[in-house]
Amino acid sequence: MTTPAVVADTTDAQLEEIISAAAMAAPLLAIRTPAEIAEWLDAAADALDAEVDALLPLAHEETHLPARPRLAGELLRTTFQLRLFGNLLREGAHLGATIDHADADWPMGPRPDIRRHHVPFGPVLVFAASNFPFAFSVAGGDTASALAAGCPVILKAHPGHPRLSDLTGKIVADALAKAGAPYGTFAVIHGVEVGVAALRDPRIAAASFTGSVPGGRALFDIANSRPTPIPFYGELGSVNPVVVTPGAVRERGADVVKSYVGSFTLGAGQFCTKPGLLFLPEGHGLTDVLAEAVGATKPQPLLNEHIANGFAARLSTLESEPGVEVLVGDDTNDRFVPHPTLVTVSGKDFAANIEALREECFGPSSLVITYADLGELLDLLAGLEPSLTATIQGQEDEEDLVNVLLPILGRLAGRILFNDWPTGVTVSWAQQHGGPYPATTAPGTTSVGAAAITRFLRPVAWQGFPNSFLPPALRDDNPWKVPQRVDGQLRLS
Amino acid sequence: MTTPAVVADTTDAQLEEIISAAAMAAPLLAIRTPAEIAEWLDAAADALDAEVDALLPLAHEETHLPARPRLAGELLRTTFQLRLFGNLLREGAHLGATIDHADADWPMGPRPDIRRHHVPFGPVLVFAASNFPFAFSVAGGDTASALAAGCPVILKAHPGHPRLSDLTGKIVADALAKAGAPYGTFAVIHGVEVGVAALRDPRIAAASFTGSVPGGRALFDIANSRPTPIPFYGELGSVNPVVVTPGAVRERGADVVKSYVGSFTLGAGQFCTKPGLLFLPEGHGLTDVLAEAVGATKPQPLLNEHIANGFAARLSTLESEPGVEVLVGDDTNDRFVPHPTLVTVSGKDFAANIEALREECFGPSSLVITYADLGELLDLLAGLEPSLTATIQGQEDEEDLVNVLLPILGRLAGRILFNDWPTGVTVSWAQQHGGPYPATTAPGTTSVGAAAITRFLRPVAWQGFPNSFLPPALRDDNPWKVPQRVDGQLRLS
Numbered sequence: 001m002t003t004p005a006v007v008a009d010t011t012d013a014q015l016e017e018i019i020s021a022a023a024m025a026a027p028l029l030a031i032r033t034p035a036e037i038a039e040w041l042d043a044a045a046d047a048l049d050a051e052v053d054a055l056l057p058l059a060h061e062e063t064h065l066p067a068r069p070r071l072a073g074e075l076l077r078t079t080f081q082l083r084l085f086g087n088l089l090r091e092g093a094h095l096g097a098t099i100d101h102a103d104a105d106w107p108m109g110p111r112p113d114i115r116r117h118h119v120p121f122g123p124v125l126v127f128a129a130s131n132f133p134f135a136f137s138v139a140g141g142d143t144a145s146a147l148a149a150g151c152p153v154i155l156k157a158h159p160g161h162p163r164l165s166d167l168t169g170k171i172v173a174d175a176l177a178k179a180g181a182p183y184g185t186f187a188v189i190h191g192v193e194v195g196v197a198a199l200r201d202p203r204i205a206a207a208s209f210t211g212s213v214p215g216g217r218a219l220f221d222i223a224n225s226r227p228t229p230i231p232f233y234g235e236l237g238s239v240n241p242v243v244v245t246p247g248a249v250r251e252r253g254a255d256v257v258k259s260y261v262g263s264f265t266l267g268a269g270q271f272c273t274k275p276g277l278l279f280l281p282e283g284h285g286l287t288d289v290l291a292e293a294v295g296a297t298k299p300q301p302l303l304n305e306h307i308a309n310g311f312a313a314r315l316s317t318l319e320s321e322p323g324v325e326v327l328v329g330d331d332t333n334d335r336f337v338p339h340p341t342l343v344t345v346s347g348k349d350f351a352a353n354i355e356a357l358r359e360e361c362f363g364p365s366s367l368v369i370t371y372a373d374l375g376e377l378l379d380l381l382a383g384l385e386p387s388l389t390a391t392i393q394g395q396e397d398e399e400d401l402v403n404v405l406l407p408i409l410g411r412l413a414g415r416i417l418f419n420d421w422p423t424g425v426t427v428s429w430a431q432q433h434g435g436p437y438p439a440t441t442a443p444g445t446t447s448v449g450a451a452a453i454t455r456f457l458r459p460v461a462w463q464g465f466p467n468s469f470l471p472p473a474l475r476d477d478n479p480w481k482v483p484q485r486v487d488g489q490l491r492l493s
Numbered sequence: 494m495t496t497p498a499v500v501a502d503t504t505d506a507q508l509e510e511i512i513s514a515a516a517m518a519a520p521l522l523a524i525r526t527p528a529e530i531a532e533w534l535d536a537a538a539d540a541l542d543a544e545v546d547a548l549l550p551l552a553h554e555e556t557h558l559p560a561r562p563r564l565a566g567e568l569l570r571t572t573f574q575l576r577l578f579g580n581l582l583r584e585g586a587h588l589g590a591t592i593d594h595a596d597a598d599w600p601m602g603p604r605p606d607i608r609r610h611h612v613p614f615g616p617v618l619v620f621a622a623s624n625f626p627f628a629f630s631v632a633g634g635d636t637a638s639a640l641a642a643g644c645p646v647i648l649k650a651h652p653g654h655p656r657l658s659d660l661t662g663k664i665v666a667d668a669l670a671k672a673g674a675p676y677g678t679f680a681v682i683h684g685v686e687v688g689v690a691a692l693r694d695p696r697i698a699a700a701s702f703t704g705s706v707p708g709g710r711a712l713f714d715i716a717n718s719r720p721t722p723i724p725f726y727g728e729l730g731s732v733n734p735v736v737v738t739p740g741a742v743r744e745r746g747a748d749v750v751k752s753y754v755g756s757f758t759l760g761a762g763q764f765c766t767k768p769g770l771l772f773l774p775e776g777h778g779l780t781d782v783l784a785e786a787v788g789a790t791k792p793q794p795l796l797n798e799h800i801a802n803g804f805a806a807r808l809s810t811l812e813s814e815p816g817v818e819v820l821v822g823d824d825t826n827d828r829f830v831p832h833p834t835l836v837t838v839s840g841k842d843f844a845a846n847i848e849a850l851r852e853e854c855f856g857p858s859s860l861v862i863t864y865a866d867l868g869e870l871l872d873l874l875a876g877l878e879p880s881l882t883a884t885i886q887g888q889e890d891e892e893d894l895v896n897v898l899l900p901i902l903g904r905l906a907g908r909i910l911f912n913d914w915p916t917g918v919t920v921s922w923a924q925q926h927g928g929p930y931p932a933t934t935a936p937g938t939t940s941v942g943a944a945a946i947t948r949f950l951r952p953v954a955w956q957g958f959p960n961s962f963l964p965p966a967l968r969d970d971n972p973w974k975v976p977q978r979v980d981g982q983l984r985l986s
Contacts, residue, residue: 027900073602080601082529087910096944098923108573108920109566112913116944119903205929222715228930231937396959406962407520410612410953420605420957427601429981430591430609432954436698437721443614443951444724450788451589451609451952458936458942460903461925464913466889467901483983488922489587490976490985 007162009191021184022123022152023203027181029150030120033472033480034095036148038086038180045079045086048139049174054167059133062161065303071134078134081141081427085148085453091353092482094118094149094453097473099486109233115474118457120150121231122205127197127219127386129210130160130303131270137161138168138188141427141448142208142233145430147176147186150284151205151458154196155188160304165190174339199223206456208233210272210447212362213438220441233436233455234441237360238388239276240422241412243377243405246281248397248419254289256393263421265340269301269364273389273422276360279377282347282370287327290368292381294342301337302363308335311363317339317369321356323349327368340364347371348381354383381408386436386443389415389422404413412438414446498654502684508691513770515616515645516696521675522643523613526965526973527588530643531579533672537640538572538579540668541632547660552626555654557794563760564627570626574634574920578946580643583806585975585986587611587642587946590966592979604955608967609948613643614724615698617690620712622703623796625654626761631655631661632680634920634941635701635726640669640679642949644698648681649688653797658683692716699949701726702764703940705855706931712943713934725935725947728927730853731881732769732907733915736870736898739774740888747782749886753859754786756914758833760958761793762857763800766915767884771855772870775840775863781818782825783861794830795856801828804856808834811860816842820861833857840864840873847876867894874901879929880938882908882915907932907939 010018029037048055052075056067065071088094096118103111124146129136136142138155146153169188176185189198199207200220207223207230209216216234223232248256257278264275280286302308312335313462319326319341327342350357350369357367371377390413394402401485402418409416414435425433431449434440440447447454462470472479483493494626522530532972541548542755545568549560558564581587589611596604597683617639622629631648639646650658662681669678682691692700694716696763700716700723702709709727714723739751750771757768773779795801804826812819816838823832834857843850843862844954864870883906902909907928909983924942933940938948955963965972974986 002836006517027904030900030903077601078765087981100919100921100923107568109917110845112918114908114919114923115920116925116942122904134669220722221717224714229713231935277893343582371816396961399961403963408524410523411520411615414952415607415954415956416958417956418958418962424602426593426604426607428593428599428607429978430605430607430954432594432609434952436951437723441722442724444947445953454937458929459907459925459927459939461908461923463908463910465909465911468889468892469895469911485922488580492983492985 004166004177006162007166007190010189010194015189015194018154018187018189019123019198019201019203022154022187023184025184026122029152029185032150034089034092036180037148040084040146040176040181041082041144043175043179044139048075048079048168051171051304055164058164058167059161062164062323063133063303065133065267074132074134077427078139080092081135082139082144084427084450085144087334088450088453091150092473092480095455095473095482096459097482097484099145099474099484101487114461114463115470116459116461117471117473119460121456121458122151123154123202123203124151124450124456125154125156125207127156127195127207127209127211128158128165130158130307133161133164135211137170138165141393141452142210146208146456147450149453151456152185154200155186157188157190162190189277200226202228204230206233206271208229208447208455213237216441231455233445234440235272235447236438236440238272238435238439239358239360239384240273240387240389240391241277241381241384242275242391242393243279243392244281244393245398247398248283248393249284249286251395253284253286257286257290258293258442259421261290261297262343264366265297268302269340270303270362271423273425274366275422276366276412278366278368279371279380280368281372282372284370290342291465294340297340299332299334299337300364302405307363311338311361312359314385315363315365318357318361321353338364342366342368344368344370347376351380351383358384374404378408381412384412386439387413388433388435388439389413389417391417391420391422393419396475401443497656497659499986500659500683503687504684508682508687511647511680511682512616512691512694512696515647515680518645518677519615519677520611522645522678525643527582528583529673530641533581533669533674534575534579534637534641535986536672537632537665537667538575540664541568541572541661544664548657551657552654556626556796557761558626567625567627570920571632571823575627575632577635577943578637579918581943581946582641585966585973587950588966588975589952590975590977591975592967594980598688599856600715607954607956608963609954610964610966612953613951614646614951615644616696617644617949618647618649618697618700620649620688620700620702621658623651626654626657626848629703631658632665634945635703638945639701639949641946644949645678647691648679649691650681650683655683667698689715695717695721697723699724699726701940701948703728706730709934715971724948725934726938726940728765728940729931729933731765731932732851732853732877733880733882733884734770734772734874734877735768735884735886736772736879737774738885738887738891738894740891741775741886742777742779744888746777746779750783751786752914754790755782756916758790758857760914761795762833763796764854764916766918767859768884769859769916771859771861772873773861773863775865777863783835786831790833792825792827792830792832793857800856804831804854807854808856808858810851811854812836814846831857835859835861837863841871843873844876851877858889867897871901874905877905879932880906881926881928881932882906882910884910884913884915886912901938
């Protein structure tokens with residue numbers, strides 16, 4: 001497949017055609033079996049794998065990320081994710097099949113036969129992210145989970161990698177079509193205004209987004225102010241605090257801060273899970289190790305001009321805040337390939353200026369905050385906004401300390417970590433990539449992992465129907481062998 | 494217990510005290526076990542049962558609903574609902590416990606040990622409804638499901654039954670406290686502006702509402718325009734279309750329309766599940782039976798002046814629309830105890846004026862629409878807005894017709910019924926009381942049934958923690974014996 005040198009914005013007429021096709025496809029997808037949709041997802045994964053030699057160079061050209069191992073690993077993650085949702089569909093727990101037989105003796109009064117399962121929302125609009133050109137873009141987690149739910153997907157491409165988006169979109173759409181998906185199941189659109197127009201279209205039933213707080217909030221507001229509001233799943237900003245305990249400093253302080261530097265500089269710090277705040281006890285004695293580790297880290301190119309300008313501006317503001325000291329700065333004079341920066345501030349100065357200092361700085365920098373004692377640490381954590389993740393680097397024998405920190409970190413984040421780093425988000429059944437606002441606009445949901453599919457499903461109850469009219473998952477003979485809850489009892493088929 | 498003759502609005506100082514106490518209670522509730530919370534719910538149910546002689550007369554006085562069987566049945570439903578959530582907590586599936594052990598061979602790259610469960614949102618603000626003074630009010634489904642989730646509840650009382658709300662609130666708060674719930678777990682507030690102020694408070698983590706479209710939309714907009722938006726679960730309006738097939742008319746037409754009249758006049762039509770639109774085939778020959786059944790129905794008092802005025806105004810507008818004929822009108826000259834009204838219109842006139850005619854008319858009236866053929870019926874259904882329910886009255890041998898109608902009705906509603914009536918919403922595992930906007934503001938959720946608890950839970954993942962730090966539901970030895978998904982496999986403890 002080939003891709004044009006420049007990708008034009010989608011025209012009004014093209015957008016109308018795409019939305020109309022998605023709306024036509026929605027009821028057709030809704031009657032396909034999960035096993036059929038699983039085959040489509042496998043076909044899309046296979047097609048992407050087959051085009052790795054075309055995809056990686058183009059992704060590198062547009063994002064400056066290294067083709068290997070980074071982009072190859074991300075593509076592997078992307079195709080794995082499509083296949084994982086396929087496996088989930090074949091099991092069928094996502095259908096939430098629940099059967100309550102008629103019960104004349106039901107304590108609140110006679111109960112009719114009532115059965116419940118989950119159906120797709122309808123056409124979903126996905127806004128792609130810039131920083132993961134595969135895994136959070138055209139064929140990423142939102143697309144995979146929405147398609148798995150049985151929803152047609154209209155993917156608003158990120159302007160940071162338009163040609164890759166175009167090519168990925170063609171590969172996926174072609175593979176889906178060949179595998180039997182109806183016309184209108186998947187399409188890619190380009191253009192900021194085009195995305196907003198699509199979000200306002202009454203035929204769109206839900207939307208998802210990965211990106212900045214201002215961008216995500218603006219789209220969230222549009223989604224909610226429609227005459228018919230729709231669910232908007234935005235994954236926005238995150239500072240991902242890390243607390244290092246006195247025990248961890250004492251036992252393995254140098255290792256902890258070295259791996260911290262590795263985590264916050266990974267991918268030039270352009271991850272929503274970058275550890276942006278590190279809380280170290282006063283007198284930690286690790287300044288030299290930190291400075292050396294950051295100093296030894298090679299500069300990496302940033303994704304694009306927008307990111308580079310935003311990073312420079314935010315970092316410049318941060319460095320000028322009272323009490324903030326630059327431990328290792330950027331002496332490259334290259335805004336697009338900056339050296340990682342580490343800044344530090346005392347707990348007292350952080351507390352005095354917390355609203356300015358707790359904000360995300362997207363790119364290769366992090367802020368070390370020194371805390372005087374546990375009381376100050378708890379006060380500082382209480383002043384943070386929610387994040388995607390929160391981490392403890394501590395010792396197993398610091399039980400009391402860890403148990404005091406856990407409730408606070410659990411309120412602050414969707415994922416809490418112990419002696420690990422938040423970058424590197426595995427795709428699995430238990431993954432949770434979300435959190436209270438401003439981490440996301442939908443704190444009950446995740447955008448990574450098996451549970452991401454639930455964002456695009458809604459329940460429907462069937463009351464009084466003979467088995468012959470019921471969907472297979474709700475029949476007494478359970479032909480698809482899906483997990484069912486029958487008269488209150490869970491059954492694994 | 495006693496209740497004052499007049500209930501004053503909550504003062505600013507009282508509201509601050511209540512919200513502050515709820516915020517203090519939230520982390521305490523979050524570390525209680527589901528079994529403990531189940532005991533609190535049982536205690537609340539027992540206390541309400543014990544006060545039936547005080548509650549029923551007061552409810553009757555304020556709502557004019559008959560004490561028996563209606564209000565007694567509703568109280569039974571309410572206490573049953575509290576206990577059902579207790580049983581759900583003791584099983585533990587609501588925790589969504591998921592364990593992925595570390596896996597060096599995970600196909601996308603080595604997987605850390607990661608585990609996921611659900612935790613309470615924090616303080617929940619519940620706006621009570623007018624039409625179910627027990628089941629959708631102070632101790633109703635929203636309160637029961639939010640408390641079950643482990644969230645403190647602040648209940649904004651409906652002004653239609655303030656003294657009952659006050660008394661119910663005291664009974665519940667007292668029972669919870671005696672059972673060991675922390676101070677701040679439950680409180681009732683009064684006043685429109687007070688409710689809005691609470692909704693804007695940053696300590697409130699989620700809100701729910703049952704009522705009208707304009708009222709619910711206004712609160713939804715406030716919840717979403719906060720600096721920190723919160724989930725808002727609004728159950729708004731619903732017309733609940735019913736399609737009667739030619740076969741059903743032929744085989745049992747008189748029975749169908751008699752039971753329809755029973756359903757739309759039940760509780761003076763003041764149910765969100767009232768069948769507001771009945772689609773009958775042209776030439777149905779049931780006009781006399783309909784007129785006789787409606788004519789024989791006794792007038793019942795409406796809930797309050799607000800409802801009575803709204804009903805009179807909406808009905809007057811409806812009756813003046815082109816082509817609308819009054820089959821049975823209200824000749825009582827009593828706005829508060831009106832006789833049920835049945836109006837009728839042809840499919841052609843309905844289609845020509847669909848935006849005016851498809852709107853809900855809350856109270857004892859319904860609209861019969863005659864359809865010429867299947868094509869016209871499908872067009873009419875396609876023009877409706879989503880509802881809580883949609884019903885088919887048909888014959889089992891009309892397979893093709895039912896199968897054509899099902900996908901359309903499934904898109905229109907959260908619950909579809911066959912040869913049953915939508916009023917009388919059972920509380921069970923499979924119940925779904927929700928639907929796309931304007932039926933609700935959160936189409937992926939339900940406000941009745943076991944799944945209602947999920948509205949107030951958010952997932953948290955634990956990565957890399959030794960078992961000793963993990964919550965019981967996520968430990969390998971599963972001390973609470975909750976259902977777990979382990980390395981992708983569901984296990985029933």
